[in-house]
Amino acid sequence: MTRPRLHGTTLATRRARERGAVAIIMGIVIVVLVGLVGLALDLGKLYVAKSELQNSADACALAAARDLTGATPLVVSEAAGITAGSRNQALFQQEQVQLVASSSVTYTDSLDNPFLDKDSVSYPLDTIKYVRCDVSRVGIAHWFAQVLNAMPGVDIGPSTVAAFAVATTTSAQTACAIPVFVCRPDTATPPVPGGYTIGQWLTTKSGTADKDSVAYGGGNFGWADLTGGSSAKDLANQLKGAGQCNLPSVGTEIGTTGDKASLADEWNSRFGIVKAGKTVGVTDFTGFAFTNVTWTAKFNAYNGSSSDSLGNAQPNFLAARSAYRAYQGDATTGLDTQGNPSAKATHEAGADRRLVLAPIVDCSTFGTGGVHKVPVTGWACLLMVEPMQKGGRNDTVRLEYRGTSTMPGSPCATQGMPGAGGGAGPLVPVLVQ
Helix, strand or coil, X not given: CCCCCCHHHHHHHHHHHHHHHHHHHHHHHHHHHHHHHHHHHHHHHHHHHHHHHHHHHHHHHHHHHCCCCCCCCHHHHHHHHHHHHHCCEECCCCEECCCCXXXXXXXECXXXXXXXXXXXXXXXXXXXXXXXXXXXXXXXXXCCHHHHHXXXXXXXXXXXXXXXXXXXXXXXXXXXXXXXXXXXXXXXXXXXXXXXXXXXXXXXCCEEECCCCEEECCECEEECCCCXXXXXXXXXXXXXXXXXXCXXXXXXXXXXXXXXXXXXXXXXXXXXXXXXXXCCCCCECCCCCCCCCCCCCCCCCCCCCEXXXXXXXXXXXXXXXXXXXXXXXXXXXXXXXXXXXXXXXHHHCCECCCEEEEEEECHHHCCHHHCCEEEXXXXXXXXXXXXXXXXXXXXXXXXXXXXXXXXXXXXCEEEEEECCCCCCCCEEEEECC
């Protein structure tokens, strides 16, 4: 007769088997957990690498785009891009990013057309507007994710991360325009065939205008409404306000408004010269005036050197602006503005209001055959050097020529700050993708 098994022995065997199963399950769970945690860490590593490569691609594209001038060989652009991009580092800043010539930098004339390397590009040089930089890093090893390879069917190998950027050029942000026009040098009175010199003082054209004729005396610039209006009120609002910031494009016809004798107060407001009881706009950082008396050089008041009529050295515009110098007063400047200079604190709270833009036009056609509008041929950067006298009718109102607005380094442009497409500032690189 067989003795039955003891119940306790059967239970012990069952528990031993369960402990073995739990150990197997826990082992699998630990592997999965370690793999998942490692996967999260490795994905973070790839994300950091992606960000670092994107920095390199951005730097490459911006540097390469700066040389898309329409005349500079693409080899110069490519070299600039590769140099800038290679200065970045990846993988937690442990290794230098590598860019390969003729594959990392490519060009096109339109975003709808393919990008080609400099040796394969078929677009005319002066039509190439976009540059693309591609950066990648292959074989990035994982820290922990390969633990998951212990599971059936899982095969996680090294990863590749890539980034790209596309850049072009656009006009830099510029100062707003005031309602005057500048005569093209060869059409000024008298003509300046060789062109204006940076630092040259331009004098106002004087005269009257009515519905039938435009009459001007000699000079380099006159009044012109840039908004389509024609009244003195329109011009006054532009002078005491921001000016015309939405600039008419080259080729747009603008009208002339003759000699506006009532704009002295609005003009002078930018110098901080205010009459009692009159409200005007924001002043410039300085109201320091440059006249025949206070700046005897009559040239380059912006950053040059000169003295007053007594031989005392005077600060140039940049020095006066940094010190928030106020208008010296009529007794010192020899003018008759009949206004009071603002306090230094007013100028400290001011803005750049005397560096302005003005359209360049062909003055020879004004008034000929009833012509009252002429096309804009370009934009000039100007410095308002002196206030206007009472009534506005005088031959001493001057602007200083600081070059064309598209000139690199123009003080009327904020270099590196992209503005509106088709604007008047120097071309600066900007990312588009």
